Amino acid sequence: VRSLSSRACEGALAIGPRNEDSDAGLGRRDSAVTEAHRAIDAIWRIESARLIAGLARMVGDIGTAEELAQDALVAALEQWPAEGVPERPGAWLMGTAKHRAIDLIRRRKTLERKHEEIGREVELAREGLNVNAAIDDEVGDDLLGLIFAACHPVLSKDARVAITLRVVGGLTTEEIARAFLVPVATISQRIVRAKRTLAEAHVRFEVPGGAKRAARLASVLEVIYLIFNEGYAATAGKDWVRPALCEEALRLGRIVAELIPTEPEVHGIVALMEIQASRLGARVGPFGEPVLLLDQDRARWDRLLIRRGLAALERAERLGGALGPYALQAAIAACHARAMTAAQTDWPRIVALYDARLASTL
Amino acid sequence: MRVLIMAKEGEQSEAATAPTPHAMAEYQKFNEELVQAGVVLEAGRLHPSSQSKRVRFDGKKRTVIDGPFAETKELVAGYWLWQVRSIDEALEWLKRAPYEAGTFEVREVVEFEGM
Numbered sequence: 001v002r003s004l005s006s007r008a009c010e011g012a013l014a015i016g017p018r019n020e021d022s023d024a025g026l027g028r029r030d031s032a033v034t035e036a037h038r039a040i041d042a043i044w045r046i047e048s049a050r051l052i053a054g055l056a057r058m059v060g061d062i063g064t065a066e067e068l069a070q071d072a073l074v075a076a077l078e079q080w081p082a083e084g085v086p087e088r089p090g091a092w093l094m095g096t097a098k099h100r101a102i103d104l105i106r107r108r109k110t111l112e113r114k115h116e117e118i119g120r121e122v123e124l125a126r127e128g129l130n131v132n133a134a135i136d137d138e139v140g141d142d143l144l145g146l147i148f149a150a151c152h153p154v155l156s157k158d159a160r161v162a163i164t165l166r167v168v169g170g171l172t173t174e175e176i177a178r179a180f181l182v183p184v185a186t187i188s189q190r191i192v193r194a195k196r197t198l199a200e201a202h203v204r205f206e207v208p209g210g211a212k213r214a215a216r217l218a219s220v221l222e223v224i225y226l227i228f229n230e231g232y233a234a235t236a237g238k239d240w241v242r243p244a245l246c247e248e249a250l251r252l253g254r255i256v257a258e259l260i261p262t263e264p265e266v267h268g269i270v271a272l273m274e275i276q277a278s279r280l281g282a283r284v285g286p287f288g289e290p291v292l293l294l295d296q297d298r299a300r301w302d303r304l305l306i307r308r309g310l311a312a313l314e315r316a317e318r319l320g321g322a323l324g325p326y327a328l329q330a331a332i333a334a335c336h337a338r339a340m341t342a343a344q345t346d347w348p349r350i351v352a353l354y355d356a357r358l359a360s361t362l
Numbered sequence: 363m364r365v366l367i368m369a370k371e372g373e374q375s376e377a378a379t380a381p382t383p384h385a386m387a388e389y390q391k392f393n394e395e396l397v398q399a400g401v402v403l404e405a406g407r408l409h410p411s412s413q414s415k416r417v418r419f420d421g422k423k424r425t426v427i428d429g430p431f432a433e434t435k436e437l438v439a440g441y442w443l444w445q446v447r448s449i450d451e452a453l454e455w456l457k458r459a460p461y462e463a464g465t466f467e468v469r470e471v472v473e474f475e476g477m
Contacts, residue, residue, distance in 0.1 A: 039454060177430070250445075254400035255399065270415075
């Protein structure tokens with residue numbers, strides 16, 4: 001059963017270019033089932049982070065949450081090809097998983113006989129019956145809580161990156177390993193250990209308040225930027241850019257920016273990534289060689305990403321975050337992005353921004 | 363990958379009046395969900411074809427044609443540019459859109475080598 005679910009995930013979650021030939025050999029009679037499986041793969045991609053987030057808050061740890069979510073996926077694989085995909089597939093998966101979660105909590109409780117948790121069980125049962133409302137209202141909070149937990153400083157940087165891509169990005173262990181050019185076993189171990197560490201440290205699935213908030217947010221942004229940079233200036237392998245990783249990081253950044261729109265540095269990091277990503281197509285020459293910024297063909301810069309980047313930078317500045325480390329780097333990148341030719345670059349402003357960066361790090 | 367979604371809304375593509383407030387609210391709710399998932403890069407709505415022009419190329423000759431255009435079913439009323447991981451993901455999002463009529467076309471945008 002587990003192999004079915006992991007294979008189902010695997011098919012959908014290919015991070016690199018797909019092997020188009022592999023689809024050609026499939027028999028026609030299986031096409032309806034195949035179609036349902038492809039839909040399920042895509043739905044898993046869309047829903048898995050929210051599912052795991054909601055479940056993690058219920059059961060208290062990512063490992064169990066992920067297992068419950070995958071059990072629901074297996075149930076979908078069994079039912080949907082025959083019965084059709086339900087109208088609200090996310091709610092169906094969450095409902096199925098939550099019922100299992102409630103069973104699990106009951107079983108645990110029978111074993112432990114903890115009276116003080118009975119109140120919570122009643123609450124959870126009620127929540128389970130009101131799945132649709134829960135999905136609409138609490139998804140944002142749950143997802144943010146999961147992101148903050150996955151990026152918790154109690155984990156090493158490598159572990160944070162791996163578990164974030166896995167539970168928030170919805171990538172498989174194999175895909176993460178491929179993207180970072182390390183053995184699958186290494187990533188697998190990292191994720192297992194990360195889950196254990198989070199459970200042992202009793203990390204809560206919530207957005208921290210007060211003094212802790214800034215440090216924890218910095219850790220989230222650091223993880224996003226580590227993923228982006230691994231794609232933008234790959235430290236290993238023959239491809240020195242891996243745009244798929246940049247896309248994953250950008251997606252994470254855009255999600256976090258929507259979930260906590262009042263934090264200027266979130267918009268700063270999104271601005272930085274959008275503007276840097278706008279040059280991805282111009283950074284590689286015809287023979288795969290790197291092309292330096294001032295030599296790049298600016299007609300190949302992605303104007304859409306530049307426009308999005310400048311808008312995000314403006315948001316960061318409007319929120320009073322012009323001097324944040326990511327916003328400052330984004331402002332420097334923006335000077336290049338605004339110049340139609342290398343000669344038009346506003347160098348005095350770039351120097352001033354570098355001075356501001358230095359001053360803020362001293 | 364990037365996909366362009368072209369909303370061919372049939373009669374509504376040519377309607378001079380805006381969609382009902384209820385339809386707009388439904389659309390906005392859906393669009394908001396997409397934005398929160400980091401999917402939407404850009405979105406826009408188009409005026410009816412009565413306010414549109416076409417330029418036909420024939421060798422060196424260019425002919426400007428004024429709207430409205432007859433092929434209502436093929437007229438685009440709006441568009442989205444989405445960042446998704448697969449066409450299947452785009453389809454799953456699109457199926458959730460609150461429309462009751464029309465045909466929506468999903469086209470992958472050609473990107474540079476290796477993207």
